[in-house]
Amino acid sequence: MTYVNSTANALGDFLMSPFRGANPWPGMLAISFVTAIVFVWVFKVFSNQRGLKRKKGRMMARALELLLFRHDMVVSLTAFGRLAAANFSYFGELLKPIAVSLIPALLLLIQIACWYEYRPFAIGEPILVQVDFSDDFPMMSREIECVSSEGLETETDSLRIPSLNQANWRLRARAAGFGWVDVKADDASVRKEIVVDDRLLKVSDRRVQSGFWDTLFHPVESPIEQAVPIKQVRVYYPHRQLFVAGIEVHWVIAFLVLTMVFGLLIGRLFKVSF
Amino acid sequence: MTSVTSNLAYIGPGAGFTFLSSFLVLFAAIGLLFVSLATWLIRFVTQWLRRSRSGLSGGVPCVVVVGLDGLDPQRLRRLIDDGRLPNFKALQEEGTFSELGTTLPPLSPVAWSSFTTGVNPGKHNIFDFLNRDLRSYLPELSSAKVTSTGKVSLLSKLGLGGPGVRLLRKNQPFWRVLGQHGIFGTILRVPITFPPEKFFGLSLSAMCAPDLRGTQGTFTMYSSNEADCVNSTGGTWVHVTEVNHRIETHLVGPPNESGRQPAELTLPLVIQRRPNDEEVVATISGQTIRLRPGQYSEWVHLSFPCGWLKRVHGICRFRLESTAPTFRLYVTPINIDPERPAMPISAPLYYSLYLGKLHASFATLGLAEDMWALNSGAIDEEAFLEQAYGIHAEREAMFFDALKRTRRGLCVCVFDGSDRIQHMFYRHNRKDHPANEGKDIVRHAHVIDEMYERMDDLVGRVRKEVDDDTVLMVLSDHGFCDFSRAMNLNVWLREHGYLVLEEAAATGDYFSGVDWSRTRAYALGLNGIYLNRADRESRGCVPADQAADLRAEIAAALRLVTDEEKQCRPIREVYDSRQVYSGAYVDNGPDLVVGFEKGYRASWETAVGGTDGPLFYDNTRYWSGDHCVDPQLVPGVFFSNHHFIDEHPRIIDLAPTILNLFGVPVPPYMDGKPLTRGRKTPAPVVDTAEPQAASVEVTA
Numbered sequence: 014m015t016y017v018n019s020t021a022n023a024l025g026d027f028l029m030s031p032f033r034g035a036n037p038w039p040g041m042l043a044i045s046f047v048t049a050i051v052f053v054w055v056f057k058v059f060s061n062q063r064g065l066k067r068k069k070g071r072m073m074a075r076a077l078e079l080l081l082f083r084h085d086m087v088v089s090l091t092a093f094g095r096l097a098a099a100n101f102s103y104f105g106e107l108l109k110p111i112a113v114s115l116i117p118a119l120l121l122l123i124q125i126a127c128w129y130e131y132r133p134f135a136i137g138e139p140i141l142v143q144v145d146f147s148d149d150f151p152m153m154s155r156e157i158e159c160v161s162s163e164g165l166e167t168e169t170d171s172l173r174i175p176s177l178n179q180a181n182w183r184l185r186a187r188a189a190g191f192g193w194v195d196v197k198a199d200d201a202s203v204r205k206e207i208v209v210d211d212r213l214l215k216v217s218d219r220r221v222q223s224g225f226w227d228t229l230f231h232p233v234e235s236p237i238e239q240a241v242p243i244k245q246v247r248v249y250y251p252h253r254q255l256f257v258a259g260i261e262v263h264w265v266i267a268f269l270v271l272t273m274v275f276g277l278l279i280g281r282l283f284k285v286s287f
Numbered sequence: 288m289t290s291v292t293s294n295l296a297y298i299g300p301g302a303g304f305t306f307l308s309s310f311l312v313l314f315a316a317i318g319l320l321f322v323s324l325a326t327w328l329i330r331f332v333t334q335w336l337r338r339s340r341s342g343l344s345g346g347v348p349c350v351v352v353v354g355l356d357g358l359d360p361q362r363l364r365r366l367i368d369d370g371r372l373p374n375f376k377a378l379q380e381e382g383t384f385s386e387l388g389t390t391l392p393p394l395s396p397v398a399w400s401s402f403t404t405g406v407n408p409g410k411h412n413i414f415d416f417l418n419r420d421l422r423s424y425l426p427e428l429s430s431a432k433v434t435s436t437g438k439v440s441l442l443s444k445l446g447l448g449g450p451g452v453r454l455l456r457k458n459q460p461f462w463r464v465l466g467q468h469g470i471f472g473t474i475l476r477v478p479i480t481f482p483p484e485k486f487f488g489l490s491l492s493a494m495c496a497p498d499l500r501g502t503q504g505t506f507t508m509y510s511s512n513e514a515d516c517v518n519s520t521g522g523t524w525v526h527v528t529e530v531n532h533r534i535e536t537h538l539v540g541p542p543n544e545s546g547r548q549p550a551e552l553t554l555p556l557v558i559q560r561r562p563n564d565e566e567v568v569a570t571i572s573g574q575t576i577r578l579r580p581g582q583y584s585e586w587v588h589l590s591f592p593c594g595w596l597k598r599v600h601g602i603c604r605f606r607l608e609s610t611a612p613t614f615r616l617y618v619t620p621i622n623i624d625p626e627r628p629a630m631p632i633s634a635p636l637y638y639s640l641y642l643g644k645l646h647a648s649f650a651t652l653g654l655a656e657d658m659w660a661l662n663s664g665a666i667d668e669e670a671f672l673e674q675a676y677g678i679h680a681e682r683e684a685m686f687f688d689a690l691k692r693t694r695r696g697l698c699v700c701v702f703d704g705s706d707r708i709q710h711m712f713y714r715h716n717r718k719d720h721p722a723n724e725g726k727d728i729v730r731h732a733h734v735i736d737e738m739y740e741r742m743d744d745l746v747g748r749v750r751k752e753v754d755d756d757t758v759l760m761v762l763s764d765h766g767f768c769d770f771s772r773a774m775n776l777n778v779w780l781r782e783h784g785y786l787v788l789e790e791a792a793a794t795g796d797y798f799s800g801v802d803w804s805r806t807r808a809y810a811l812g813l814n815g816i817y818l819n820r821a822d823r824e825s826r827g828c829v830p831a832d833q834a835a836d837l838r839a840e841i842a843a844a845l846r847l848v849t850d851e852e853k854q855c856r857p858i859r860e861v862y863d864s865r866q867v868y869s870g871a872y873v874d875n876g877p878d879l880v881v882g883f884e885k886g887y888r889a890s891w892e893t894a895v896g897g898t899d900g901p902l903f904y905d906n907t908r909y910w911s912g913d914h915c916v917d918p919q920l921v922p923g924v925f926f927s928n929h930h931f932i933d934e935h936p937r938i939i940d941l942a943p944t945i946l947n948l949f950g951v952p953v954p955p956y957m958d959g960k961p962l963t964r965g966r967k968t969p970a971p972v973v974d975t976a977e978p979q980a981a982s983v984e985v986t987a
Binding site: 073 | 315324692695
């Protein structure tokens with residue numbers, strides 16, 4: 014998984030590196046465009062275009078059947094059944110391209126989320142750091158400490174919640190840059206990156222102990238070692254906001270719409286039938 | 288990362304589109320079904336009221352009509368007796384088998400128009416395939432007229448304007464009458480239904496629906512042999528040159544309606560050959576098609592850019608005839624694309640879209656089986672048969688689908704492959720047929736009998752689909768006979784002084800060189816002779832009060848004509864249209880209708896106004912069978928699973944019969960009379976030795 018994440022990170026950084034400006038839209042447009050090209054091509058290569066066209070045609074025909082024979086209730090009802098069957102059959106054509114696209118699409122979405130789900134802290138903003146300890150670690154009786162790098166100021170002592178075996182600190186961003194906090198418990202120490210900037214940068218909201226799914230979904234920082242009594246260190250970054258004509262749009266919606274629009278154009282160019 | 292986990296279903300735009308369109312269709316269908324259910328009661332009550340007001344009662348629930356164009360009663364009897372047509376025999380035993388009186392002349396457009404309307408040609412205005420322009424005397428299609436403003440407007444420049452099409456067949460089809468009484472109909476491929484008319488039901492046009500070029504079917508033949516490339520009827524021959532295993536040419540499409548040059552829209556066609564490989568790759572309209580010798584491609588979708596915004600869509604099939612020593616590639620006429628029709632070919636318009644989506648593309652051209660290609664040697668008999676049966680299979684698929692969906696009401700489908708195959712293979716009936724000279728007479732000797740067996744199989748499958756309450760009718764519009772001698776009626780008229788040529792004028796087709804001021808009669812089409820009447824034709828010279836005498840004079844003279852070479856009379860009877868037709872359109876038709884003897888037919892030159900050449904000559908073409916003779920000689924057939932007691936049913940009687948079967952009053956304007964249903968007597972006797980005499984449809 015480490016190798017997969019390293020590769021995906023490198024690819025993500027490479028694609029997004031020209032778009033580290035204050036405006037997140039150029040990056041979103043670019044990544045949507047590239048995604049559309051790649052996935053339309055994958056769809057073309059791995060789908061049965063003739064079969065898809067035929068089955069889509071059948072589905073349309075069954076829908077038209079409802080119109081043509083609307084005077085006959087029995088034909089209309091059975092036509093709906095045939096339409097549902099044609100729809101299933103049409104979905105069936107998707108299985109192969111889905112199987113091929115699934116893992117790359119997942120890795121891509123995870124990478125894009127690193128850039129668009131959260132934004133770095135602005136100077137002066139408060140930062141909440143949450144540390145979850147292992148269940149067998151007696152947090153209340155042990156000394157735990159949070160040390161921050163230059164540019165970050167720890168404002169509070171630890172707030173310990175015994176029922177959750179969790180400790181929290183509040184910090185404040187004082188200068189732009191890639192800062193960190195070191196969380197120390199007994200002899201162990203875990204470092205978590207904290208980004209303070211006003212540009213589009215990749216951020217990691219948590220660093221987690223190794224485990225397949227956790228590692229997959231949080232690829233930016235290497236996993237916490239198993240021997241350390243800390244399960245995860247989480248930094249509550251503010252959500253990134255994308256606006257279209259003053260209306261906030263979630264990045265997933267923006268990405269979906271843009272890839273569909275680009276896909277439609279590229280699909281025509283590639284002569285791909287969806 | 289919560290967004291990521293919740294959006295994993297999105298796996299790229301391709302799959303996204305598929306999901307979206309799928310759900311869109313599903314939701315639209317649910318909406319439609321909901322509306323349909325919600326309004327069902329209203330529609331049910333409306334239909335019930337309509338039926339009650341019409342006084343409908345006791346009608347049959349469903350009538351199915353299978354038209355098998357050109358099926359001949361004599362051959363049917365022989366094959367039934369030989370035990371080769373078990374399904375026709377079953378129909379004969381359980382219901383009716385008789386000859387069916389055809390129309391005068393016994394041509395498909397005329398006969399099917401009488402079937403459709405229940406009236407004689409004088410009331411439906413179809414007398415032949417061709418009629419003439421009264422101003423120019425030039426032949427024109429009798430069934431439909433393309434109307435164009437002739438002006439280049441901004442709309443046409445944008446590609447948004449287009450020609451209109453007008454149906455010239457008059458009167459109303461009987462399925463419209465049924466629709467007015469709330470009875471639904473599905474009408475597939477009945478001739479002379481282009482452009483389609485709206486009614487309570489569905490229809491798909493057939494005979495006389497044009498190709499994308501506006502003709503009745505123009506194939507394209509590419510040949511590397513320049514000697515091949517002479518223009519022939521129904522086709523364009525294109526000489527191509529191969530450079531580095533590559534041929535660059537173009538395919539001619541529809542006329543350019545945008546008013547710009549070129550006058551015809553074309554698509555580049557690139558053919559790439561591989562050394563030492565018989566397969567060639569053709570690229571056209573953004574598609575790559577692999578072609579092997581002797582194999583048809585599937586339907587290829589073509590898109591001709593026209594104007595700034597419009598594209599005209601068509602479909603065609605390719606067949607690589609040979610690669611060496613001569614490269615020959617045949618392209619079928621470009622059919623109107625049923626999924627994006629350039630002209631309406633169905634009612635409602637989206638019915639052809641439905642059929643195209645359900646069954647894949649299909650031939651939409653009226654005369655889809657390319658007889659001209661075989662006639663001119665572009666394709667061989669094997670290729671023609673494959674094409675004809677392919678088209679037949681497309682129609683079967685549509686018909687059986689329609690049969691399933693039309694649970695109550697009328698379902699009609701006409702299969703015309705039977706006519707085309709008999710036209711092109713009739714020479715095998717006679718070893719001494721002039722068309723056999725230099726041709727193989729063994730390989731396809733049994734094609735026609737085999738075709739009848741295929742039709743029998745079709746009838747068998749239809750019988751399985753219909754229940755006892757459904758009335759099944761199987762019929763043909765005319766029979767068939769030999770065509771071995773051609774007679775040029777215009778030459779006879781010229782020799783007898785009725786048609787006069789200008790001195791030293793160049794003669795040829797389309798009445799070139801005719802001196803209309805002195806011409807009293809001219810022939811056009813397959814059976815018609817027209818008087819050049821002063822009160823009708825633009826340069827007419829025959830006064831109205833002399834017309835009757837002139838008709839009688841020409842008819843009497845024609846009855847005495849003898850083919851000196853064969854020592855026999857080519858003409859059985861000449862009919863005066865004023866005596867055999869009635870109705871408002873009699874004047875539009877020919878003044879005299881020639882009923883030829885078997886073996887004879889009007890020559891190809893006569894059909895298009897040709898005035899020179901021999902009076903009689905042997906027909907040596909593949910087109911060796913025909914039915915343009917006296918209607919007494921070529922009756923059609925009529926089968927039904929119900930017993931009809933009438934001895935001499937006529938095709939004109941079927942419209943009133945079907946109306947009667949549904950309990951719908953027969954409109955008084957109809958010339959046909961409803962056939963009477965009766966109980967089958969236990970021992971049917973059909974004399975197979977002597978065919979029953981069929982009646983010619985003659986209306987007083």
